[in-house]
Amino acid sequence: MKINGSTRPCLADWPGKDRREPPFSAACYLQQSALAKTIREAIGNALQGKCNLRVLDLGCGKKPYYPYLAPVCQSYIGVDVRHTIVGPDCFAVGENLPFRADSFDVVLCTQVLPYVNQPWRVVDEVGRVLRTQGVLILSAPGVLPYQEDYWRFTHQGLIRILNFYGLQVARVLPNGGVFRCFFSLFAFFIGALSGGQRLVKPLKSVAIVVNNMIGLLLEWLAGGKGEWWCSAGYTLVATKTHPHTPDIAREPVDQL
């Protein structure tokens, strides 16, 4: 199969390896490796024994987690607002998806909510296009530096939005605890220090490696403590338990 005029890569070389297996010397290592682990775990757990699934990757980017889903999917459609090496298959905003109700068995939506204008509308659309008993696997950042985006979330906030739109949360997986989070922020800070000079660049790499080692060690010693207090983000698994109710027909939220 051809993508953008070239041959589709095999799963081992699938784009987005920097997200699935970030190098230890990368500033994003602590955050990204924990995220990849929880997404993989959530997929493996929620879709165990299933096959021939119709999957929607909403805000797909390079579809970095496609290799995790490839064994169980019959079709895999990526939607995004911008072009990448693997697509998307369909240009659309998550707030207004061009699909009929009940079109998908699984929706994957990783690290997209911070970038959309109206995250709650995206969740509403997910509730519409998922079939009843369909599964949403969603990840969103908790404590992360600003990345030209708009929103940050707590696990409780994500649970509230999902529940409000008829998606019952079955699992919440924190992407690491307080030490991973703290040293992840510090790694981003080191990475962002200005200067690409000959000396500064190798020094930054060494500092990030040392930082990442300390972060992992402290996280291990602390046994993942503080994951509900301060985490780089959360991965949630939710099921659509009821037929979708259009947003407009819902009861207004109580005003405080």
Ligand SMILES: C[S@@+](CC[C@H](N)C(=O)[O-])C[C@H]1O[C@@H](n2cnc3c(N)ncnc32)[C@H](O)[C@@H]1O
């Ligand atoms: C941080 S990237 C995440 C990409 C991919 N899901 C991943 O985990 O690597 C955020 C993605 O959301 C897309 N995006 C931003 N606004 C969007 C919108 N309103 N609807 C759909 N996708 C959107 C961006 O183009 C980008 O590809």
